[in-house]
Amino acid sequence: MKKVMVGNHAVSWGVKLARAEVISAYPITPQTQIVEELSEMVAGGDLPARFIKVESEHSAMAACIGASATGARTFTATSSQGLALMHELLHWAAGGRLPVVMADVNRALAPGWNIWTDQNDSLAQRDTGWIQLYCENNQEVLDTTILAFRLAEEVDLPVMLVLDAFYLSHTSEPVDVPDTELVDAFLPPRVARHRLDTADPHSYGALVKPDAYMEMRLHQQQAMSAAGEAHERFARDWSARTGRAWPALEAYRADDAELVLVTSGTITSTAREVVDGWRARGERVGLVKVKMFRPFPTAALRAMLRGKRRVAVLDRNISPGHGGIFAEEIRSALYDVPLDDRPALWGFILGLGGRDVTPETIDEIVVRTREAEGAPEREDIWVGVKV
Amino acid sequence: MADAIPAVAVSTTTTRVNPTGSWKYIRPVWRDRVAPCNAACPVGVDIEGYMNLLREGRDTEAIDLLLRENPLPAITGRVCDHPCETACNRCSLDEAVAVHAVERALGDAALARTQGEARTRHNADRVAVIGSGPAGLSAAVFLARLGYAVTILEAAPEPGGLLRLGIPPYRLPRDVLDRQIAQIRGEGVSILCNVRMGRDLAWDTLDWFDAVFVATGAHRSRPLGVPGEALPGVHAGLEYLRRANDGHAADLGERVVVVGGGNTAMDCARSARRQEADVLVLYRRTREEMPAIADEITEAAAEGVRFLFLAAPIKVIEQRGRVCGVAAQRMVLGHPDASGRRRPVPSDEAPFSITADAVITAIGEEVDDAHLPFALEGGAVPVDVLGRCGTPHFFAGGDMAGHERTVAHAIGAGKRAAIGIDQHLRARRGERPPPDDVAALRWGGAGNLSMSRWRQDDPVPRIDPVNEVVGWAGINAAHFARAPRLLDWIVPPGRGRSGVREVNRGLSRSEATSEARRCLNCGVCNDCHVCMIFCPDAAITPDPSGHGFVVDLDYCKGCGLCAAECPRGAVTMTREGL
Numbered sequence: 001m002k003k004v005m006v007g008n009h010a011v012s013w014g015v016k017l018a019r020a021e022v023i024s025a026y027p028i029t030p031q032t033q034i035v036e037e038l039s040e041m042v043a044g045g046d047l048p049a050r051f052i053k054v055e056s057e058h059s060a061m062a063a064c065i066g067a068s069a070t071g072a073r074t075f076t077a078t079s080s081q082g083l084a085l086m087h088e089l090l091h092w093a094a095g096g097r098l099p100v101v102m103a104d105v106n107r108a109l110a111p112g113w114n115i116w117t118d119q120n121d122s123l124a125q126r127d128t129g130w131i132q133l134y135c136e137n138n139q140e141v142l143d144t145t146i147l148a149f150r151l152a153e154e155v156d157l158p159v160m161l162v163l164d165a166f167y168l169s170h171t172s173e174p175v176d177v178p179d180t181e182l183v184d185a186f187l188p189p190r191v192a193r194h195r196l197d198t199a200d201p202h203s204y205g206a207l208v209k210p211d212a213y214m215e216m217r218l219h220q221q222q223a224m225s226a227a228g229e230a231h232e233r234f235a236r237d238w239s240a241r242t243g244r245a246w247p248a249l250e251a252y253r254a255d256d257a258e259l260v261l262v263t264s265g266t267i268t269s270t271a272r273e274v275v276d277g278w279r280a281r282g283e284r285v286g287l288v289k290v291k292m293f294r295p296f297p298t299a300a301l302r303a304m305l306r307g308k309r310r311v312a313v314l315d316r317n318i319s320p321g322h323g324g325i326f327a328e329e330i331r332s333a334l335y336d337v338p339l340d341d342r343p344a345l346w347g348f349i350l351g352l353g354g355r356d357v358t359p360e361t362i363d364e365i366v367v368r369t370r371e372a373e374g375a376p377e378r379e380d381i382w383v384g385v386k387v
Numbered sequence: 388m389a390d391a392i393p394a395v396a397v398s399t400t401t402t403r404v405n406p407t408g409s410w411k412y413i414r415p416v417w418r419d420r421v422a423p424c425n426a427a428c429p430v431g432v433d434i435e436g437y438m439n440l441l442r443e444g445r446d447t448e449a450i451d452l453l454l455r456e457n458p459l460p461a462i463t464g465r466v467c468d469h470p471c472e473t474a475c476n477r478c479s480l481d482e483a484v485a486v487h488a489v490e491r492a493l494g495d496a497a498l499a500r501t502q503g504e505a506r507t508r509h510n511a512d513r514v515a516v517i518g519s520g521p522a523g524l525s526a527a528v529f530l531a532r533l534g535y536a537v538t539i540l541e542a543a544p545e546p547g548g549l550l551r552l553g554i555p556p557y558r559l560p561r562d563v564l565d566r567q568i569a570q571i572r573g574e575g576v577s578i579l580c581n582v583r584m585g586r587d588l589a590w591d592t593l594d595w596f597d598a599v600f601v602a603t604g605a606h607r608s609r610p611l612g613v614p615g616e617a618l619p620g621v622h623a624g625l626e627y628l629r630r631a632n633d634g635h636a637a638d639l640g641e642r643v644v645v646v647g648g649g650n651t652a653m654d655c656a657r658s659a660r661r662q663e664a665d666v667l668v669l670y671r672r673t674r675e676e677m678p679a680i681a682d683e684i685t686e687a688a689a690e691g692v693r694f695l696f697l698a699a700p701i702k703v704i705e706q707r708g709r710v711c712g713v714a715a716q717r718m719v720l721g722h723p724d725a726s727g728r729r730r731p732v733p734s735d736e737a738p739f740s741i742t743a744d745a746v747i748t749a750i751g752e753e754v755d756d757a758h759l760p761f762a763l764e765g766g767a768v769p770v771d772v773l774g775r776c777g778t779p780h781f782f783a784g785g786d787m788a789g790h791e792r793t794v795a796h797a798i799g800a801g802k803r804a805a806i807g808i809d810q811h812l813r814a815r816r817g818e819r820p821p822p823d824d825v826a827a828l829r830w831g832g833a834g835n836l837s838m839s840r841w842r843q844d845d846p847v848p849r850i851d852p853v854n855e856v857v858g859w860a861g862i863n864a865a866h867f868a869r870a871p872r873l874l875d876w877i878v879p880p881g882r883g884r885s886g887v888r889e890v891n892r893g894l895s896r897s898e899a900t901s902e903a904r905r906c907l908n909c910g911v912c913n914d915c916h917v918c919m920i921f922c923p924d925a926a927i928t929p930d931p932s933g934h935g936f937v938v939d940l941d942y943c944k945g946c947g948l949c950a951a952e953c954p955r956g957a958v959t960m961t962r963e964g965l
Contacts, residue, residue: 095395095396096395096396097393097394097395156393193391193392193393194392194393194395194397198925200401201401201402201403201925202397202398202399202400202401202402203397203398203402203405204395204396204397204398205395205396206396206397206398207396208396212394215394216394216395216396219393219394220393223393
């Protein structure tokens with residue numbers, strides 16, 4: 001059944017279809033509509049879940065951790081400052097191997113105070129041990145929300161699904177809402193492998209000494225590796241049921257491309273238009289969309305970009321003192337490609353704090369990348385800035 | 388991976404291996420404190436206690452607990468100005484619990500119960516009670532319950548005192564009053580009417596009794612002290628009310644001026660409205676200073692009574708030998724007087740006149756000391772807290788001995804005198820020595836006395852009680868949702884509101900139970916389990932007795948969450964015992 005809905009409500013519907021059992025959240029723009037809708041679903045009896053009101057995002061994640069430890073399917077949502085406040089507990093969820101699912105609506109961090117989109121909030125949580133999945137449109141948002149629960153519960157790791165502020169969160173699109181039976185067949189009830197039981201009390205998150213800590217981390221890393229494979233499997237399964245494929249990496253008209261744009265989030269849709277334009281003029285320009293940032297799909301990316309001449313990475317984020325974060329990750333992935341097959345890489349910084357990224361912006365990137373002579377002049381090339 | 392168990396930090400033993408109790412320097416104690424309504428009640432009712440029993444569906448016990456401290460709840464539920472509601476902590480959340488309405492519903496339910504056997508006497512002492520108003524009825528029934536043979540001597544043909552003479556039936560229906568008095572008789576109290584002490588019977592006749600409680604009230608309307616006061620058509624407020632309440636109201640004519648701002652003035656004005664007169668209340672201060680119950684002022688205004696504030700009569704104007712109007716002087720408010728209210732002083736404006744066919748004076752009542760065995764001081768019989776007045780074996784209370792002249796204060800005074808008399812006679816009989824600290828009997832140390840504490844048979848199980856009132860700061864509002872106060876069903880002003888028909892129809896029993904659920908049970912553990920739920924060490928468990936909680940000190944690390952989260956201020960942290 002198709003419905004017209006904003007991206008935030010696509011998350012809410014995904015959570016409802018996934019039959020989340022505990023939801024705890026604290027409101028923050030531009031996320032609030034997600035939990036607002038969920039609270040109404042719970043209050044109205046449409047979603048038989050506990051909705052726990054809390055006084056901060058720190059508490060929201062703490063409540064999710066506690067609930068998840070008892071075996072409940074658990075969800076929260078946040079943005080920007082709220083996600084930053086959760087930081088400590090993101091480690092607790094991941095280290096506790098709890099399959100919490102969270103939606104993060106990408107919003108720039110303050111100061112200057114800003115409610116518009118960029119990716120620094122989620123990327124700043126790169127090393128907390130959360131799986132991160134970036135979405136391009138509202139259909140992908142809904143489908144990814146459901147998949148996130150299956151993936152999280154398969155590998156006992158928390159999943160953060162990420163959507164752009166306003167471009168997705170507050171923009172209406174037609175979304176196909178899958179039937180309950182379809183989702184139930186895809187996503188079985190959670191079977192927790194650890195379960196906090198008050199009848200047999202144990203201390204969770206207790207002291208672990210040097211003789212065991214490292215093995216815990218190794219298990220976590222192995223689970224991350226397994227998550228890549230599991231995601232591929234579940235994405236195929238979902239595609240077989242719905243006809244919609246949302247792979248970890250998607251190549252668009254990139255097979256014979258000489259120049260490949262690498263994007264994530266809603267910039268991807270704009271870039272598709274730009275690629276089509278260059279193709280119409282006979283230019284071999286293609287696109288790779290990165291959906292999965294953690295675990296990073298290093299091998300697949302390497303295979304996709306191997307042999308290309310030029311790669312332009314579009315980063316709506318900045319690691320101050322270094323460069324665009326996707327660009328750095330991709331550079332690192334390409335290091336093992338033999339020099340002859342290794343593309344030159346330009347890293348562009350754009351769209352920070354919600355600044356519009358238009359087809360013209362991306363055209364300019366294609367032109368600059370095509371016409372560059374020699375190595376890139378610097379690792380971070382800022383586009384669309386008033387100097 | 389799906390089948391592998393992830394490595395996580397989980398203890399192999401239970402948490403009991405780590406006695407976190409060794410970390411603490413403070414520990415929680417459960418101590419029942421006192422709800423502000425109980426402390427504010429002039430009768431000394433355990434309001435919080437019966438609200439809690441109602442909440443639990445224990446209606447019979449709730450009624451018993453109420454009657455134990457207030458033998459006249461069907462009456463106070465109707466006419467009390469409910470200071471309990473002013474003190475209610477719920478005022479800071481939304482609106483006060485409608486205590487008066489719940490009390491009325493319970494009082495009416497008590498009247499509907501079949502009467503038990505009259506109490507058998509426990510001792511040979513006899514007590515006389517002079518006056519059957521609320522103070523006398525209260526003292527009498529408490530004394531009967533304490534095992535005394537009690538006889539009330541009443542001057543009027545029917546018992547009830549001011550309840551019958553002064554309060555109109557549209558506020559207190561006579562069948563309610565009659566049934567309440569019948570219930571008191573059923574508790575073993577004898578009432579003899581048409582006996583006025585000092586006239587029909589000499590005071591020294593009472594030597595036959597072991598103790599005497601005198602509560603003959605304040606019945607003499609204070610004169611205006613202006614020319615023309617003796618003219619036909621000028622009525623003393625209480626006298627007018629006595630006849631009106633008896634169904635023989637004086638003929639007032641079309642226009643009536645009522646002088647005064649107290650409850651008598653309001654009752655006169657409303658009764659005069661029921662004679663279809665045009666009624667104007669003349670009060671020398673403003674509405675803020677009026678001593679009448681706020682509800683009564685509102686009701687009077689709703690019924691069409693008009694008010695002229697800052698005006699005082701200076702003369703009753705005569706025409707053909709009777710009243711034809713009032714000459715009045717505009718007043719302004721000056722500096723505060725002894726009562727704390729601003730003193731009215733005449734303005735510079737010229738006097739003006741008001742046309743009136745009748746004038747009712749209701750500027751206060753005085754004690755008629757013509758036949759009293761005591762001397763008055765400052766217009767009242769001087770008594771101590773237990774009603775002792777310096778004359779051996781004599782006790783006094785109610786309107787004649789106090790200046791807070793409300794039904795509730797009278798009932799409270801009757802209870803205190805009953806305790807005073809019991810203490811006196813027990814000492815004389817060589818029984819239990821009287822406590823040297825009356826304050827311990829008071830709710831919160833400053834409220835009225837608790838009969839259960841005096842009798843030491845409080846049916847409410849209290850956890851380590853402390854006599855300390857819990858204010859709003861002691862309440863954790865996060866645990867309470869806002870809920871509107873249930874309103875009494877009041878007959879709207881208009882044609883239906885006439886004669887003796889009761890204006891306020893109160894709440895149904897089920898509504899009263901709903902309203903009781905709004906009670907926060909301030910200061911008193913009601914086994915809500917919040918402390919247990921919030922304890923991060925699972926160190927709190929229900930007490931095996933079924934009431935209260937026990938804390939496992941080996942694991943309580945003294946974090947204080949239980950005390951912080953307790954919705955009602957019944958848990959505190961202490962260093963004691965560590």
